[in-house]
Amino acid sequence: MSDQKSNHDTRERILDVAERLFMAHGYEGTSMRMITTGAEVNLAAVNYHFGSKEALLREVFRRRLGWLNRERLQVLDALESEAAGAPLKPSQILEAFFGTLLRIGEDSSLGGMTFLRLLGRTLTEPAEFIRTFFASEYAEVIDRYKQALFTALPDVPKAEIVWRLHFMLGAMSYAIAGTDVLRVVTGCELGDLAGEGTADAVDDPALARRLAQRLMPFLLGGLRAPLPLGLESRTFSLASSSEDDAQAQTPNHLQEKQS
Amino acid sequence: MSDQKSNHDTRERILDVAERLFMAHGYEGTSMRMITTGAEVNLAAVNYHFGSKEALLREVFRRRLGWLNRERLQVLDALESEAAGAPLKPSQILEAFFGTLLRIGEDSSLGGMTFLRLLGRTLTEPAEFIRTFFASEYAEVIDRYKQALFTALPDVPKAEIVWRLHFMLGAMSYAIAGTDVLRVVTGCELGDLAGEGTADAVDDPALARRLAQRLMPFLLGGLRAPLPLGLESRTFSLASSSEDDAQAQTPNHLQEKQS
DNA sequence: CTAAGATTCAAACGAACGTTTGAACTAGGC
DNA sequence: GCCTAGTTCAAACGTTCGTTTGAATCTTAG
Secondary structure, three states: OOOOHHHHHHHHHHHHHHHHHHHHHOOOOHHHHHHHHHHHHOHHHHHHHHHOOHHHHHHHHHHHHHHHHHHHHHHHHHHHHOOOOOOOOHHHHEEEEEEHHHHHHOOOHHHHHHHHHHHHHHHOOHHHHHHHHHHHHHHHHHHHHHHHHHHHOOOOOOHHHHHHHHHHHHHHHHHHHHHHHHHHHOOOOOOHHHHHOOOOHHHOHHHHHHHOOOOHHHHHHHOOOOOOOOOOOOOOOOOOHHHHHHHOOOOOOOOOOOO | OOOOHHHHHHHHHHHHHHHHHHHHHOOOOOHHHHHHHHHHHOHHHHHHOOOOHHHHHHHHHHHHHHHHHHHHHHHHHHHHHHHHHOOHHHHHHHHHHHHHHHHHHHHHOHHHHHHHHHHHHOOOOOOHHHHHHHHHHHHHHHHHHHHHHHOOOOOOOOHHHHHHHHHHHHHHHHHHHHHHHHHHHHHHOOHHHHOHHHOHHHOHHHHHHHHHHHHHHHHHHOOOOOOOOOOOHHHHOOOOHHHHHHHOOOOOOOOOOOO
């Protein structure tokens, strides 16, 4: 009751409410009045503390992405220095990149499932300033991990790695953002399917752990899939020779079945 | 110059422009005035012909999804009757589901890349009426394909199949919707990476073909990835015994590396 | 030609939007 | 006490939103 609580209190309360509402209704679908009413502050408070609605959104993300970016770079640094020059295994890289992200969902002080879902959903927002913001926020980390994958998979065309990184980002982004979408589409609750009964488990931190356990093998399987026809140029070695990354190397007969 | 062209002309022109603008700016980010100005019709034309902005969006999708749903069911029917009771191969099911979709991108009369990107982007729209609409439009097809995958992979827990179907939908949705996102993030144009030089190839029908060739192996690899730890309950047989679906069955050591 | 229906048009509607204003209130230092 | 800087407040700003209106125009059939 002593320290200047009002400042911090108002700012944080606005950020918390905005985070939740942006997640539920998107950027354009969330009005200043919804935010200020939910945070029980005056309408002018957002513009006073943050300057504008756009700046508020940026601050909502900056508050969380700082930790994420730092952690991602740090984990990758640790892996690379531990490997002492030897190329990393793809599984290690994916675990560092996606595992770090999914750990946010387990820790409410890092944003929890709310921020995780907001992040996944906002990546597909069409507004220009949002794209620009994410491009600058993500550029360094994405580039580091891209290079790490290039080194880990020297015989795979770089274009193919970028495509698959794109696919992996999509699978994860959609998976965390659209849990309710799938629930509606499939007509059954994910928790039930997974054997855990709690109905409103969307915000459950345990969901993040289960999601990670499910998502990681899927992503790794996709990353190490056989190359598309016409691209197995060199010796075919998507999977490295290290023990746990060994994988069958069967050609795929998926393409041109009926077109 | 005889048939009542004005009606058809106005309606189609509105739908075409709305399709493009919804794709570029999202539902909330596209105003009636943007649409009517772009289509060179009066502001009241949309409400006259469609009733409301929401109804317009629904009609934009109904115009295209009819073909898609019909084709997807038809292709699956053909496969199942051809198999004469034998379970389908997962690769066939994925080819039927995602190949049919991606063929839209190659044919501008089915909507082309514009509709494809619109579809991918709209799946993550937060507006409630959009979710409801897609749930009803997709329910039947998704259920049929889900059942087909259950049959094709009898030894895989159904929950796991639903999760991976979810992941696959996400990878594809994001891949077609967010090509420019990746371009910004990675700082390099996808066409260049793929070796094809054309700069503004986002709307190129050939992109759909390339995308399909890249996406399908990734999805299949993810679908057939080893089960997460603690779920290899029965005999481990994610991959069927048929020739082209054979796959190595190595356990994965991804989980619990450092948490 | 004319009456009837379908379509287009300019103009306006009320509501909601993000933002700004200027006064009121709340601290802490002198 | 008063002053100053930081914060909150009610009220209004101008703009844009989706929608509606009623007259004008076009199309078609009798």
